[in-house]
Amino acid sequence: MAEAKSAVAATNGTKRLADAVRAAKIAAAQRTDIVVDIREADRARLEMFADELQPIMDAVPLDDDLFDFTLSNGIHPRFWIDATAHVVMGRDRRTYRFVRETRLGRVTLVESPELRFVVDRVTDYIAERIVERDKALAVFDGLGSRLSAPERPVQTLTAPITPAHDAPLRLPQRPRSTDFVIALSWMMIGIVVGIGVLLAIIAARGTHLF
DSSP states (O other): OHHHHHHHHHHHHHHHHHHHHHHHHHHHHHHOOOHHHHHHHHHHHHHHHHHHHHHHHHHSOTTOTTOOOEEEOSSSOEEESSSSEEEEEOTTSSOEEEEEEETTEEEEEEEESOHHHHHHHHHHHHHHHHHHHHHHHHHHSOHHHHHHSOOOOOOOSSOOOOOTTSOOOOOOOOOHHHHHHHHHHHHHHHHHHHHHHHHHHHHHHHHHHO
């Protein structure tokens, strides 16, 4: 328990020392117009901004390549949120400017000397970017089309049983040409049989007469 308290005290002491160093850099820049001091003061203020935004940065997965969260050096230090948006200090060296680079030029999203206010607006921007990315991925994942497709009926191997009260089975009707051929056949058979009977009678009478 004592070791945990000492660790917390050491962490708090380190943080207070870092804040004191940043405050000294800012005060030095306010007393002089040296470019190096001004740049260091801007970087110190952006480091304060990064400390306030740290819980949000920790919530973003490390493998998420949508955001950068990088403090760049140069004449005008910038804290990059993603590839197009960053936070930079204003001309008065006290105002935080949250800007975004677009095809039409630079657009200022938020501008305020209140650190907490700018951090909250940047947090909203990060959340909106995540939602936009999820919507863009939803267009190509095919989940909506799979859910909206109708289910195919399950085919059964056995034929359905016909109820007993259904209509009786009817044989297909024969064409009229078939009936004509059958009738003609029976008529020819009748003629042949009649001729045969007639010949038999004539033969019998002829035999009786002779």
